[in-house]
Amino acid sequence: MTSVTHLECSLCKKNFQAGKPWNLCECGGPLLVRYDLAQMKEAWKRDDIAKGPNSMWRYAPALPVVQPEHIVSLGEGMTPVLKAPRTAKRIGAKDLWIKDEGLNPTGSFKARGLSCAVSMCVELGLNRLAIPSAGNAASALACYAAAAGLEAHIFMPQDVPQSNFIECKAYGAHVTLVNGLISDCGRIVGERKAKEGWFEVSTLKEPYRIEGKKTMGYEIAEQLGWELPDAIFYPTGGGVGMIGMWKAFDEMEAMGWIGPKRPKMIAVQAAGCQPVVRAYEQGAERSTFYDGATTLASGLRVPKPLGDFLVLEAVRKSGGTAIAVSDQELVDAGIELATEDGIFAAPEGSACVVAAQRLIEQGLLKAEDKIVIYNTGSGLKYLEAYSTRFPRNAAGEADKLGGLITPR
Numbered sequence: 001m002t003s004v005t006h007l008e009c010s011l012c013k014k015n016f017q018a019g020k021p022w023n024l025c026e027c028g029g030p031l032l033v034r035y036d037l038a039q040m041k042e043a044w045k046r047d048d049i050a051k052g053p054n055s056m057w058r059y060a061p062a063l064p065v066v067q068p069e070h071i072v073s074l075g076e077g078m079t080p081v082l083k084a085p086r087t088a089k090r091i092g093a094k095d096l097w098i099k100d101e102g103l104n105p106t107g108s109f110k111a112r113g114l115s116c117a118v119s120m121c122v123e124l125g126l127n128r129l130a131i132p133s134a135g136n137a138a139s140a141l142a143c144y145a146a147a148a149g150l151e152a153h154i155f156m157p158q159d160v161p162q163s164n165f166i167e168c169k170a171y172g173a174h175v176t177l178v179n180g181l182i183s184d185c186g187r188i189v190g191e192r193k194a195k196e197g198w199f200e201v202s203t204l205k206e207p208y209r210i211e212g213k214k215t216m217g218y219e220i221a222e223q224l225g226w227e228l229p230d231a232i233f234y235p236t237g238g239g240v241g242m243i244g245m246w247k248a249f250d251e252m253e254a255m256g257w258i259g260p261k262r263p264k265m266i267a268v269q270a271a272g273c274q275p276v277v278r279a280y281e282q283g284a285e286r287s288t289f290y291d292g293a294t295t296l297a298s299g300l301r302v303p304k305p306l307g308d309f310l311v312l313e314a315v316r317k318s319g320g321t322a323i324a325v326s327d328q329e330l331v332d333a334g335i336e337l338a339t340e341d342g343i344f345a346a347p348e349g350s351a352c353v354v355a356a357q358r359l360i361e362q363g364l365l366k367a368e369d370k371i372v373i374y375n376t377g378s379g380l381k382y383l384e385a386y387s388t389r390f391p392r393n394a395a396g397e398a399d400k401l402g403g404l405i406t407p408r
Ligand SMILES: *Cc1c(COP(=O)(O)O)cnc(C)c1O
Pocket: 108, 110, 136, 137, 203, 235, 236, 237, 238, 239, 240, 241, 242, 299, 300, 346, 348, 349, 376, 377
């Protein structure tokens, strides 16, 4: 199975022993899982992968679980790479693809991270899990904890989408709504975890969610015939998926599966919460807390990502960029994508369509470039956000979408 050797602090490079529960390094740096890539290169060939399961666990040798029976899987990963021909034409792209992560369990790519993290909790004997979350991570933790028979304690802002609240309750999690932001939720979990005996699975404070999310990098390489695209558009909140994919590319190159070519990594944020864009534009290595963060793309409402320096490094080293999109634009783009190509995306995903259009117009990308957009979730999880465009009790508007008539 796995070839894990140790964990390494992404900031001070201190090493940590595998097979034990860890959160952050003492220096505040997130931990990255390291593998014996030379041994993996010998033992595991890319042509063997198709013999594995039709889920992200086909990449299990590059994942941290030691005993296969500890894997908690509900079929996450192996999501389709879809064409969106009308959208492509409208934005002037000739080779546009949408990686549709909305088809994962719980309707978002958070399933990948939490399938891996909960599997590791099973392996390490941790059975009371706690998370502060803006929404989709809570749903995914509640789901995988239920599948594993573990306790989930969830703290989320009281204004999270209804889908996330109902999912967590249905999965039997202990849910506390907080009259505040995700940062307040994080503080509460931090204060109470020692006394309650909770293991904290907050994003990047726990090392294995990155490993689950990195499978998006392995998967896109496999699905595109081991040739990475020219550009990847990634809706960036905490940036975990971007960090994970960037790590996956290095691992695959070390195993001889791909060459040195990297896609331009484009971090897409919401105009109302754009700490990474601001840091990128200022040439800074780290972001600063984004005051008054608001956006209805709740997955992007992360005012100070812990792994900001890793996201900025991937963006800069790859020759990519960081770009912000307004809420008005991203909701419009979500409806256009659904209408034109039958893909009902999360607003985080549709933001990337706007960003791609802008970069093509500006000449940073060519029409012929192979572009992959990550739609990180399903539009079905965001009914409140989309319903603002489709009022349905407007009597006398029977010809319009959602108009109401009373049959005789
Ligand atoms: C969490 C989330 C994001 C942001 O993910 P990161 O990898 O932390 O940047 C984007 N889109 C959706 C739908 C999410 O739930």
